[in-house]
Amino acid sequence: MLIGFAVGASLGLLLGGLVGLSGAARAALAPTVQAIRAVPSLAWVPLLLLWLGIGETPKITLVAIGAFFPVYTTVSAGLDHVDPRLRELGRAYGRRGPALLAQVLIPAAAPAVLSGLRLGLAQGWLFLVAAELIASSMGLGFLLIDSENTGRTDILLLAIVLLALLGKASDALLGVAERQVVRRWS
Template sequence: MATDESLAIHQRPTTTAHTGPLVAPSADRKTSPRDPLKPWRTAGLLLPLVLLALLEALVRSSILPAHLVPAPSTIAETLWQLGGERLARHIGASSARVFAGFGIGTLLALVLGAAMGLSRRLEALLDPLFQALRAIPSLAWVPILLLWMGIDEAPKITLVAIGAFFPVHLSVVAGIQGVDRKLVELGEVNRLSRRAQFTRILLPASLPQIFTGLRTGLSLAWMFMVAAELIAATRGLGYLLSDGRETGRPDLVFGAILLLALLGKLSDSVLKALEARVLSWRDTANAGTSTRGAR
C-alpha cells in the first residue's frame, strides 16, 4: 500500500518541454542606445568654428591689429591664392616626411623597447644613454644632421624619426614592465614559452600604453618635421612658415599653422580609430558610458 508521501509525489503535475521558439527577455535583447556624448562631440567640432568667428569679429572691429593677427577670411584667401596644385605639393612633401620618419622611428622603438622591457640587464645598459639623447632639443640635431647627411631628404626624415622614437620607446618599456605580475605567473604555471608569454600576455596587456606612446610620437613627428623644414627645405609647410616670416606675411604663417593643425588632428584621429579597433576587447570604465549615460 502506497504511503501518503508516495501518493503526493505521483500526484504532482508534470511539465512538458517548450517546443516553440525561445524568446529572449526584453532586458537581454540587443539595443542601440543613444550616445550620450554626441552633443558634446558636436560642440567640440563647433568650438573651433566659433573661435574663428570670434577672431574674425575682433580683427574686423580693429580690436586686434590685422598686421599681427590676420582675419581667418584673409588666411583662407591666401591659401586659395596659393593654388591647389602648389598647396598639394607642400602638404604632400611634409606628409611624406612625417610618415616615413614616423614609420622608421616607431619600428626601431618597438624593437629596442621590447628588448629592454624583457631584459632588465639591457635596460640598465642602454637607459642612461637614451635618456641623455632624449633631452637634446630638436633644433640641436639639425646642424649635426646637415653636416653628416647634407641637405637632401635624409636629414629631414632622420630628424622626424628621432622625434617619434623616444615617446614610443618609453611607452613600450613602461608598458611591458607594468604588466601585472599575476598574469606573468599565470603564464609560467601554464608552462607557456617565452614567445607565447610575450604574444599572449605581455603584448596585449601593454598595448593601451603603447598606443598612447604612438599618438604622442606622431604629434612630435609633426613638430620635428617643421624644425627640419625651417632650416633647409624648398617645399613643405615648414618652408611656408619660413617664407612667411622672411617676407613679413602673417597670413601665410597662420595659414601654414592652420594646415599643420588640421593634418595633425586628422592623422591622430586615424590612429585613435585604429586603437579603438585593436583594443575593442577591453572592458574599461568608459566602455559602458553608452548604456549608463555620461556624467
C-alpha cells in the first residue's frame, strides 16, 4: 500500500503540477489523462494480471493508479485556480519562476493538494482491496473472500474492522501532516 501510494501520489504531484502550471501541458496531457481516469477501477485488474502476473506488482500498480488520479486532479486544479491577484502580488515582490512557485503558488494550493493526497490514500485502499478480492492468495481482501466462501462471519468482520482501522490510521497520519503544513503557511 505504501509503495503504491508513494508512486501514484508522486506521479500525480508531478504531472498535476505540470498541467496546473502550463497551459501547453494542459492542452497536451489533460484530455488523455481524463480519458484514462474514466476507466473503472476493476477494469484494470485483468489487464494488470495479464501483463504483470499474480503477485505484489499488480497490487502495487493498482494502488498507484488509484492514488494517482485524485492527486493529479486536485493538484492541477489547485494550481490552476490560484487567485491571479496573488500571482500578480508575488510578481510585484520580485518572485518569478521557482521562487513564485515555492513562495506563492504552492502555499496557495496546499489545501487542495493535501485534500487530494487524502483522497488518493482512500482510493489507494479501495484499489488494494479490489485487487486482493480478485487475484490474490493473501491480504485483507483475500481474507474477505476466503471467509465469505468458508462462512466465517467472524473473520469477515475482523477483516472489515482491520481495513477500517488501517484506513483511519493512515488518514490520521496524513491529517497531522496537513495541519502542520496549513499552520506553517497560514
